[in-house]
Amino acid sequence: xxxxxxxxxxxxxxxxxxxxxxxxxxxxxxxxxxxxxxxxxxxxxxxxxxxxxxxxxxxxxxxxxxxxxxxxxxxxxxxxxxxxxxxxxxxxxxxxxxxxxxxxxxxxxxxxxx
Amino acid sequence: xxxxxxxxxxxxxxxxxxxxxxxxxxxxxxxxxxxxxxxxxxxxxxxxxxxxxxxxxxxxxxxxxxxxxxxxxxxxxxxxxxxxxxxxxxxxxxxxxxxxxxxxxxxxxxxxxxxx
Numbered sequence: 001x002x003x004x005x006x007x008x009x010x011x012x013x014x015x016x017x018x019x020x021x022x023x024x025x026x027x028x029x030x031x032x033x034x035x036x037x038x039x040x041x042x043x044x045x046x047x048x049x050x051x052x053x054x055x056x057x058x059x060x061x062x063x064x065x066x067x068x069x070x071x072x073x074x075x076x077x078x079x080x081x082x083x084x085x086x087x088x089x090x091x092x093x094x095x096x097x098x099x100x101x102x103x104x105x106x107x108x109x110x111x112x113x114x
Numbered sequence: 115x116x117x118x119x120x121x122x123x124x125x126x127x128x129x130x131x132x133x134x135x136x137x138x139x140x141x142x143x144x145x146x147x148x149x150x151x152x153x154x155x156x157x158x159x160x161x162x163x164x165x166x167x168x169x170x171x172x173x174x175x176x177x178x179x180x181x182x183x184x185x186x187x188x189x190x191x192x193x194x195x196x197x198x199x200x201x202x203x204x205x206x207x208x209x210x211x212x213x214x215x216x217x218x219x220x221x222x223x224x225x226x227x228x229x230x
Contacts, residue, residue, distance in 0.1 A: 034218070049218055
């Protein structure tokens with residue numbers, strides 16, 4: 001079935017460690033890609049997005065993601081995490097022509113230990 | 115980004131009753147809003163697309179008579195869970211696209227529904 005897959009369900013890191021969260025999708029054709037973050041008790045916030053152009057996208061709070069079309073991937077990275085990055089991270093995809101129909105991955109819980 | 119509010123933030127109701135959840139766009143007019151459902155420790159599932167002035171478009175498997183959506187104005191969409199049952203207990207989240215950001219969606223804070 002066509003889907004969005006996040007490989008890591010729960011990640012635990014120490015502060016200053018590097019982060020990479022995997023995201024793969026199985027749709028062919030053009031897609032718009034997103035990473036959202038949900039801090040404890042808060043609503044979903046957009047971290048970054050890719051529509052076209054440079055496949056390396058920089059977002060807020062030092063996050064970046066790289067779109068690799070041949071691998072159908074859009075992995076999220078941060079060189080050095082902070083305790084405040086503890087949150088739930090969601091990868092999401094909109095297929096071309098399906099305006100607004102966000103398909104979410106399962107989410108990854110990131111726990112950063114101080 | 116757009117500012118989206120939801121009311122109420124949480125609600126507890128008895129089985130068989132109906133509950134209305136409001137989603138408001140506070141800083142611009144939204145012709146399209148979306149309703150999602152999130153179960154604990156799970157991802158968001160799109161339930162329906164709410165279109166101002168017309169009928170909502172429901173995703174496969176979502177009962178349109180169970181989850182009534184009304185988008186009567188450009189700043190308000192409502193989701194009514196009719197004859198609620200305990201299995202309807204969930205976190206309901208709305209979102210909208212600003213138009214300025216293309217397909218970027220901005221999310222409300224969500225409504226926690228508990229059906230006893």
